[in-house]
Amino acid sequence: MLNGLNENERQVKDWLATQHEAMLELLCELVNTDSGSYDKPGVDASGEVLKRYFTTEGLTLETVPQSLYGEQIRAMLDHPTSNDRRPIILMGHRDTVFPKGEPQRRPFRIENGRGYGPGVCDMKAGLVMNAFVLAALKRFGGHPGPVLALITSDEEIASPSSRPVIESEARAARAVFNAEPSRVGRKITSGRKGGVFSRCEVIGKAAHSGANFKDGISAIEELARKIPKFHKITDLARGTTVNVGLIGGGQTVNTVAPSAWCEIDLRYVKRKDRDDAVAAIREIAENCTLPGATSSFSIKGEFLPLEQTPEAKALFDLYRAAASDSGFSVSAEFTGGCADSGFTAAQGCPTLCSVGPVGGKAHTPDEFLEIDTMVPCAQALALSVMRLKEGVLPPG
């Protein structure tokens, strides 16, 4: 289908084809810049790496300062003559799940066509892809309106500081492409579950288990009463699941436990299912059946679902054709994993997620990137952006 490309598209595609080494070079520097979600100096340093690239390429930069987490970065490619002023957003996060020092222990390396290192596919390769797509469009034009690369800082901890920025950008945007990795076999995401991450703390009363057992109130017993109730909220037919993923409690084996806690992970498919499930969790978390025990509930983080819409379907069709013109075919599948794309979709903005280079084993030391997918994925994304003209998406 190569002859289906116009001249402008061919220029963009050909230039990206020459950038394989440059992409790897930027990726290497980015992976080796430590950026765990809670490491603000590290996350900001990794932002500097990308800012330097954007500056070199002549793009306009803005940052949203943050005191606790890394700053958000906006790299803008304007289109002064376009009637549609709503930007097309290329989104990605630069924080990783790994502890400080991980790149020193496991620096970027390539073996048998795979790249390794912390955050290599999730999602530093996606950020590199976005940066080069923006650079290509800056050089050769062809974008139908403003294009914005939005680089966030805290997705791995449910985007506490980035969420308002993402939502505000999404409200004003034409479409969002999120650069989470696509999966082996060229699978991108057709939809994602929403997630609510919460914590329940139980307080009992300590007592010696032998000498004055009767004076004690076991926080562990109360927690054990709650756990099966939390799990009962699971409704596989609706796609609602509850996992009590972490628990802890007690002091010593011979002390009645004065405290215990658990962390609860709720996933759901439809936005309307969220409030009922959260209310059910809260009801269990806040009410004790063991006399004398007390407990509390707090939401620690949240992702909204990426629901399948006709606009998202149209965006996928557009991307599939662009992928085909870049030499590969894609399919889409639903996943229960959460991402920032849920926030943009919830604002009514057509969103396509997982258009990043192919990778897997995210969040583990075996995380990998198929490096030869970087250029084709960048080409498919660039072509998709260029073809996102008025009327391509059904009215929202």
Next chain:
Amino acid sequence: MSTPYFDTPSMLEGLRRWVEIESPTHVPEAVNRMMDAAAVAYREAGARLERVPGRDGRGDHLIARSPWGDGEAGILVLSHLDTVHPIGFIERLPFRVEGDIAFGPGICDMKGGVYIAYEAFRRFLDGRKPPLSITHLIVSDEETGSATSRELIEQEGRRAKYVLVTEACRDGGKVVTARKGVGQFEMQIRGIASHSGSRPQDGRSAVRELAHQILELESMNDTRTGVSVTVGVVRGGTRPNVIPEQAHAEIDMRLPTLALAEELIPKVLAAKSHRDGVKVSVTGGLNRPPYEKTPKIAALFAHARKLAAEIGIDLQDVSTGGGSDGNFTAPFVPTLDGLGVEGQGAHTDQEQILISSLAPRAMLLFRLIETLS
């Protein structure tokens, strides 16, 4: 022969020196310094000494024997000189006297009891020979379950006709004639890990199984029989968004009688998973057997009560849920516990004794040794 005189100021001074030698169970060299001091005291008094070298990170055990009655069934006085307080705790809880109260780490549990037993014993080492031989066994690891001394305690217990344990007496000076047995267990649960978002159906939660197990264990609590079960510590899982592959619990069980122990301990050990793909395994067992008030123990208490009345104490007895080394000997030899000093706040930063209990309690031990036959 005349009744000896127990001089309170000099006993308090001797006890102060012992309290100021800190001896946490986990620091064997510190416990050994404490054993050195006790050995010196007994050597000067004329006892025959044996020292059993420590092992497995614990200090030495000390045995002081009377020079008479070798090989005959006698009286075993059972004590420990390790404490729960860490090194340096003495800065927070220095030995000090306020009126009739003396404070210090381990002063109540149980250096005070060991010291008065030494004071009573040494009165027989200057020619005042009682009917039975005396063996004072002082162990180094009671506070962590007596793993390295249990065998020695049982061996000396089997050779004895009576066992007198110098743990502190209970509220208002009561001695102990029954203690619950102590079972301790570790439960390990292994399920199948999976991502809670993308593959929840592939996982088998170890935490979910643990919750069921805890509820079953709790249902064994029975106020009528006095059986109690405490799941003291739990942990499980790796990340909130992963179905937990592993979960762990530490369990403490108190059992008033051997019959209940034999019925319930196998039930704990045989805990079964409720779900395919999840494995439950339990290790552990009876750490201290139940100490039941047998007719012989009741008779021993009645004798002690009569002696106590002669020195103006209305001696009462009590049954407690807390274990001691007396649990190891009570199943086969009459054992009387709580013969130490009166005090409170054991294991805390308020640990203290009543100074005025030193002399009468030393006298009660002296009279027991003098009269038991």
